[in-house]
Amino acid sequence: MYTIGQVAKFLGVSRDTLKFYEEKELVKPKQNIENGYRKYNRFDIYDIATVNFYREMDIEIKKIQEIRKSKSVEGIKLLLEEKEQEVLAEIEYKKLLLKKLQIVKEDCAKIKxxxxxxxxxxMEPLEIKGEIGHFNAFDEYEALKVNTDSLKKAVNLTSLRRVIRFNDQGVLEDKFIIVRKVEDYHRAIEREIVSHQKCLYTVIEDGRWSTGGKNIDDNVEASLRKAAIVNGYELLGLVYINLLLTTYEDGLERVFLEMYAPIK
Known part of the structure; x- marks a missing residue:
């Protein structure tokens, strides 16, 4: 017979884990009524090693309890196939998450x-999936949930592009389109594609830390026109604005936006 400390050392698990297995009735060591000490025999140790075998494959405790009650070889196979599908789905999610992380890292480099x-x-091709009236048109956010592939199935604003049409007299149109990068989707394109091979490109800073929440559209437009004139480019009267990153300084937001202004 062995103590809980000895078994924990033999099998490389904690005392708390052994007590948890006992609570779930996966192992039933004898307990001294007088001092409460547990004593484990060789069958108990084998039971614990078996539980560890299934836990190593991340099989849930509830499933292991089912196995302990009754599970044929075919039943085990079906259980493992079910777990396999869960793991494959998780791998696919992790791939998407890794790609998302890499994109945001690239966006940080763009800012710098x-x-x-x-x-x-x-400006790489984008598939237009829909429109909303404004980024704060919250009652229209259902369109964002339907037409984007958020990893957490929650609304974020990175799939929005603000589109401004203008001429020498001022703004003609200001709207927000919901987009997906065409390169990310290996399937038939269902809707309109927008792309421009030659754009005047920059990154600007917005947000309450840098602007106090004031509208900076006029300053941005003036800077864009000035850059086009200095470099001898002719603007096509169109700007696409994309949210790259939001961070905070002294509790106030800093928002970094990239701008694509098509030119002739």
Missing amino acids: QFLGEYTIKE
């Missing part, structure tokens, strides 16, 4: 490289 700078860049 292009903040306040202007360059020529292609």
